[in-house]
Amino acid sequence: MAPTRLSGGHVVTQASVEQVYAWLDEVPDPEIPVISLTDLGIIRHVEWAGETLEVTVTPTYSGCPATSIINLDIETALRARGIEKLTLKRQLSPPWTTDWLTEEGRAKLEAYGIAPPQPAGGPKHCPRCQSADLERLSQFGSTPCKAQWRCKSCLEPFDYFKCI
């Protein structure tokens, strides 16, 4: 934290951008709490504009109901860390892609039972038994970002994080 002298003459500490990212990495996705907002790759930019912290967020799907909750969670988390002046910006383009999921995020998804996205368009293997003998049940799933698949070896249905 670098001390900053404000016009009023008092000294405050302004959190570094890296610190803010670290805090945001502790905020879980509201629908898939096993991954954080930074794992999901939706935090596009963090910077200080004078005394105001600007956090730029990109939506995953344009109608995802989690978007407004995510903004609320970001605000709550940063206010709890003492950030007083905060602006949340929405950035649509370039559009979010599952390429922005972190490696750590992909591993967490798989451990949680959700197959991570693959460029080939379907899951690589069953997140439970690793079998590659799979079938798609539905192009859509319990959230806009997922589809439903089933493993034909262990017979368990599972979520697949769609690749977009």
Added chain:
Amino acid sequence: MSTLHDFALRMGDSTLILGHRVSEWCGHAPVLEEDIALANTALDLIGQTQLWLGLAAEEEGSGKTADDLAFLRDAWEFRNALLTELPNGDFGRTLMRQYLFDEWHLLMLQALQGSSEKRVSDIADKAVKEVSYHVERSRDTVIGLGDGTAESHKRMQDALDYLYPYVGELFTPDAIDEAATNAGIAPDLASLRAPYDAALTATMAEATLSLPDSRFAHKGGRTGKMHTEHLGHILTQMQWLQRAYPGATW
């Protein structure tokens, strides 16, 4: 109002009304997977509506929000294509309408990615990913049901015959569309017809369905001149909460 406003309103009203129509299936679809798929499609469309109507409201500059435009206008102020307001009918007709809209929607968004207006191309960049997914599903379903049992084939052919006269409106520009084209905001609607026809011909052949010969087109939704009697009924459902409890929020 600016050309950009008028253009964004037309896009947003079509996605809003279709999104609402599709959402009427929630909890009523023939199987769970289809219920989820319909709800997800509706959700995408309503999300895109927030972007388009948000842009229209911004251009209007009177402090209104996307919600104000969605919930506080009456039928004659809506600019959606007639196709989107038609009743759902059976599951087959709903998916046929979705397919006929999705193919147009995809071509439109692909063209809008090159819009001279960044706020438009930004929305198109986002929406095109979702709509590519929609058309994949609606196309597969039209083929599956068209080339299915005798009963499903008949229902899909009936749906196509009923809906096809509402397709032409999507490709018929008026003065507002021409202004948007001249400004580089949007493509010439008529230019989308050839690739649309090619896609439909291929799909219907695979679905063993016959495209009607007549190009007769019902018009009046996008211009607001004459909606069908169905739009007012949609609004009574969609708007009742804001009408009964003005300004209510979560």
